[in-house]
Amino acid sequence: MRELSREESDRRAAAGEPFALRYRVPRGEGRTLRFHDGVYGAQSKEADDVEDFALLRSDGMPTYHLASCVDDADLRISHIIRGQDHLTNTFKHLLIFEALGAQLPQFAHLPLLVAPDGAKLSKRKHGPVVSVTTYRDAGFLPQAFINFLCLLGWSPKNDRDFLTLDEIRDLFTLEGVNRANAVVNFTEDDPFDAKAVWLNAEHLRALPVDELSRLLVPFFEQAGLHASQEKLLAVTPLIRERIKLLREAVPAADFFFVSELAPYDPAELIPPKKGDPKREDLAGDAALARRVLETAEQVLATTPFDHDSLDKALREAAASLGLKAGPMFQPIRVAVCGRKNAPPLFETMVVLGREVCLRRIGQAAETLERLV
RNA sequence: GGCGCUAUCGUCUAGGGGUUAGGACGUGAGAUUCUCAAUCUUAAAACCCGGGUUCGAUUCCCGGUAGCGCUACCA
Known part of the structure; x- marks a missing residue:
């Protein structure tokens, strides 16, 4: 119903008929929408292939497209870096920025992280895997997990995998980002990608002993073991090479902190x-x-x-x-x-x-x- | 269906007109060792298919196929 007359439209609205407000995308003008993506390079799409998308819902609330563009324009956002699932949405956003008379930000789209079966990672289907608290609670170090994530779809191109935050900052470029989706390897019984675990072990060992022992405290506390800072400092070097995740320190070192050993065979x-x-x-x-x-x-x-x-x-x-x-x-x-x-x-x-x-x-x- | 994006070992990737196609994780074997780890050595493991272009394509081009994304009054 693209060609409803103004009168008809007004009449229906006045009669209380619900309506959504859409962007009227230029048709039949042979217009090509273009932008340069920081990762995917030159992108173009015929305006004729872009549908008239909603800006306001019938309840008056703005859609994601409108709200995010207005917000970005308002805040004069310089770079929009987001998932590749927005790559084609960007043509709509171009139109909105244009209508707003706002300066266009730089766009860059990152490849998606997908499950072993190829499906894009979602909260609904892969809850624990996409939740950062899962990794924090298991005892992943932030720098280790960032290291892992950066290696998904990007490479320092120097045959190194263990990278500090500083090194990543120096080496990273959007142009160096891959364009294919990356699989995060996990299974029912093991929610963690083996490489993430390995990297965590590496970062764990790169930590000074006193710092590592401090990080261990809450894990022992949570297990109900009273581990004094002093004793933990002495124990840490003994288990450092034996744990890949912080939480593994508890089963690895509990016998240091109990007064009676648990029964054993x-x-x-x-x-x-x-x-x-x-x-x-x-x-x-x-x-x-x-x-x-x-x-x-x-x-x-x-x-x-x-x-x-x-x-x-x-x-x-x-x-x-x-x-x-x-x-x-x-x-x-x-x-x-x-x-x-x-x-x-x-x-x-x-x-x-x-x-x-x-x-x-x-x-x-x-x-x-x-x-x- | 339409439009878009992508395609190298199981996974993450490097590479690129002529290479033994490199690295890492994981896996196997061995070394070391007070156990377990860690460490070291080592093995297996990949260029989606078909056409071009070329003296020569895994690499460039086209097509196919497959996967993913968008195609919502979801974000």
Whole structure:
């Protein structure tokens, strides 16, 4: 109903008929709309191919197109940088800026981030993936996540991936931005792109220890563990290489901060025999583990509690038992940490302190006694 | 349907008329090691298809195909 007469239009409006206000796009004039996009280069579209778009809804509210252009014109925005899904909308915006008599800003459109199935990322379908709080709560560093995002659709072209904010600022150009959509890799069970996680680990390790330990505080608090700043400072270097996300520090280091170790499988105290690790006689090995722990108790009671002394004393003890380091250290590690995988033993024991180590080893030895 | 944008390893990308098509993540193997990590070495892995242009195209051009976007009184 493009050609309603003025009278007819006024009459209907006066009669209370609802109407939307549209932009009357010039037709049949052979006009070509053009602009230069900072990323996509020269863009053009025939005005005849642009539909008469709404400016005001029937309730009088402006549409996005009108509101954003008026706002941008009002604020004298110099650059409009947004998602590529607005690339074709830009022709409408050109018309609005023109009608406003406003100076045209620079436009640049960025490729879209899409899901592994190619669909554009949306709040509705990919809630947690598009929410920054998801990344913050998991313990992504802002600079790491920005680093990751910048690499989606842009490259420093120097074979480097780990970039600081300053480096990105120096190297980034709109012209260097890719024009194809980029896939963010995530799955049902893993919402994080592996490269984002890797970059986060890199940035984590680039942080000074005291800064990293400060960042860790809230994660321990949230887990209900009381981690003093001082102790956390000592623990941080031990877990720094072992975590990729800040929140992983809690499961990696909780045993430093609990008074009683969570129950663990006593079988882990027993070092595996070479050959068949499962089916050897447990009792014999349990006895061996007990001997290791008892020896360790004696050694630890008298050895100065620093890394080198512990290292030397425990290795000597191993030799005297005719054991290699592996089978010697496993029972101690499990007794002290409550798990098989943990930071290096001597550093760990130093942080825990003699008293705690002896108590935990004693408990483990008792457990084994009952087992045998 | 119309209009627009895009197309290199699984993913992010570099490159560009003649290359062993490079890097990174991830994956496999090995080294190191008190476990786990970290680290190092190493392997597998890509130019969408068809026509041109050219001595020669993955690269340039055209077409196709596919994907995405816009086509709302959503933003």
